[in-house]
Amino acid sequence: MRYSILSLARNALSGHAHWPRAWRDPPLQPAYDAVIVGAGGHGLATAYHLARDHGLSRIAVLDKGWLGGGNTARNTVTIRANYLREPSMRFYAAGIRLWEELSRTLNYNVMFSQRGQIDLIQTWAKLRDVKRRQAALRLIGVPFEILTPAQARERLPLLAPEAPVRLPVLAASWHPTAGVARHDAVAWGYARAADAMGVDIVQNCEVRSIRREGDRVIGVETARGFVATPRVAMCVSAHAGDLAATAGFRLPIETVPLQAFVSEPLKPMLDVIVNIPQFATYFSQSDKGELVIGGGADAYPSYAARGSFAVIEEAVAAMLSLFPALKRVRMLRQWAGSIDLCHDITPILSPAPVAGLSLSVGWGSGGFKAIPIGGVALAHLVATGAPHPLAEHLLLSRFAKGRPLFETAGASNRL
Amino acid sequence: MLVIACPFCGPRAENEFLCGGEPVRRPDAATGADGAALAELLYARDNVRGPQDEFWWHKHGCRAWFRIRRDTRDNRILP
Numbered sequence: 506m507r508y509s510i511l512s513l514a515r516n517a518l519s520g521h522a523h524w525p526r527a528w529r530d531p532p533l534q535p536a537y538d539a540v541i542v543g544a545g546g547h548g549l550a551t552a553y554h555l556a557r558d559h560g561l562s563r564i565a566v567l568d569k570g571w572l573g574g575g576n577t578a579r580n581t582v583t584i585r586a587n588y589l590r591e592p593s594m595r596f597y598a599a600g601i602r603l604w605e606e607l608s609r610t611l612n613y614n615v616m617f618s619q620r621g622q623i624d625l626i627q628t629w630a631k632l633r634d635v636k637r638r639q640a641a642l643r644l645i646g647v648p649f650e651i652l653t654p655a656q657a658r659e660r661l662p663l664l665a666p667e668a669p670v671r672l673p674v675l676a677a678s679w680h681p682t683a684g685v686a687r688h689d690a691v692a693w694g695y696a697r698a699a700d701a702m703g704v705d706i707v708q709n710c711e712v713r714s715i716r717r718e719g720d721r722v723i724g725v726e727t728a729r730g731f732v733a734t735p736r737v738a739m740c741v742s743a744h745a746g747d748l749a750a751t752a753g754f755r756l757p758i759e760t761v762p763l764q765a766f767v768s769e770p771l772k773p774m775l776d777v778i779v780n781i782p783q784f785a786t787y788f789s790q791s792d793k794g795e796l797v798i799g800g801g802a803d804a805y806p807s808y809a810a811r812g813s814f815a816v817i818e819e820a821v822a823a824m825l826s827l828f829p830a831l832k833r834v835r836m837l838r839q840w841a842g843s844i845d846l847c848h849d850i851t852p853i854l855s856p857a858p859v860a861g862l863s864l865s866v867g868w869g870s871g872g873f874k875a876i877p878i879g880g881v882a883l884a885h886l887v888a889t890g891a892p893h894p895l896a897e898h899l900l901l902s903r904f905a906k907g908r909p910l911f912e913t914a915g916a917s918n919r920l
Numbered sequence: 921m922l923v924i925a926c927p928f929c930g931p932r933a934e935n936e937f938l939c940g941g942e943p944v945r946r947p948d949a950a951t952g953a954d955g956a957a958l959a960e961l962l963y964a965r966d967n968v969r970g971p972q973d974e975f976w977w978h979k980h981g982c983r984a985w986f987r988i989r990r991d992t993r994d995n996r997i998l999p
């Protein structure tokens with residue numbers, strides 16, 4: 506069923522009691538042309554593009570829990586392209602163009618709100634870096650401006666007037682095409698669109714190991730038995746290490762907690778995303794009025810999925826030093842996700858050392874924004890065996906060649 | 921907040937320390953400068969889910985390196 510103003514009116518007349526299910530709950534088949542492990546944003550987007558762009562017909566997305574229930578549900582939904590390296594900038598800029606069309610593409614409102622992002626610059630080193638980034642982004646057509654402190658305060662009345670703080674605001678950067686989206690809607694939209702093309706989304710079906718014969722993948726062992734397939738795509742975030750070990754290789758990835766908090770709902774007070782890069786803290790206001798606040802990653806690997814108090818203290822202190830008006834705001838919830846932090850903070854979207862196995866892991870603190878472009882690129886890789894032209898910098902082989910691509914623009918580090 | 925026992929300074933708060941990560945397996949001399957073996961040494965990690973040995977550095981204290989054993993599922997420091 507196509508969602509439209511007409512379908513809404515029709516269903517309103519019948520009291521919204523007859524909406525069809527958005528996707529099926531299909532039984533697990535014994536064999537598929539491709540199996541995607543992990544029904545988060547990346548897994549679902551990949552299934553959608555495999556079916557739509559590459560004509561594969563028997564595709565399964567398997568998840569040990571429910572779809573969109575992992576890091577897709579836990580992130581702080583920031584979508585932007587102001588990365589450090591040129592190939593990263595190009596990749597995420599192409600991602601933003603997909604986001605701009607996504608609600609129409611999927612016939613599902615993902616509530617993409619392109620409200621822009623302001624980074625508050627507190628050191629001369631960061632200011633030099635942002636000026637270089639401005640020039641590099643301009644070369645590839647991404648609007649990005651430097652603001653004076655006065656211009657930043659005009660755009661951001663919540664920012665405290667100039668005061669003797671330890672690290673005063675020296676300048677700000679303005680990234681007008683950055684935005685936020687509704688995280689659940691992204692998973693649901695891709696799930697519904699993929700399901701409509703015949704993709705089997707099988708939930709509560711944990712993939713326990715990858716079975717190989719010689720150098721080739723022949724299938725996966727699941728909680729409901731063996732599934733034969735010549736192509737497996739791994740979109741499992743923090744569990745990448747466990748699954749890679751079952752296929753007999755290791756990855757340059759550590760699992761680390763990343764925290765977020767939301768405040769009580771407030772009246773509209775903030776219409777942009779604010780980032781304080783010096784303290785890896787950023788926040789925006791949700792449609793419900795809550796401030797959604799992201800902290801830095803914990804400083805040591807852990808699967809505990811609960812962040813350290815030291816990080817909470819640092820995030821709150823950074824926010825209050827520049828936004829003292831928020832001092833009496835109460836926090837409603839705090840949570841952490843387990844992120845898959847790659848050694849060079851650049852993700853891995855690459856063939857694995859085992860033929861037939863493709864990896865989309867190491868997204869770290871930045872996976873959500875990459876869902877649409879990551880799905881396009883991974884589907885291309887799974888279907889053709891060759892990397893997508895925009896994702897050639899994401900190959901695992903960069904490490905053996907001694908050419909890691911060190912990124913800095915993530916919540917997972919402070920530079 | 922973790923309380924980490926520095927062998928010289930005693931129990932201190934986690935933010936005095938820097939985690940140096942899991943011990944790496946050095947390749948033997950015969951491997952030489954083979955790219956794949958070096959990448960395995962420099963970048964690949966076991967990323968253990970459970971008890972693991974790891975290096976810590978008392979960065980804001982006596983600046984000693986030492987090893988502890990910690991369960992990465994619940995951050996409990998093991999004897």
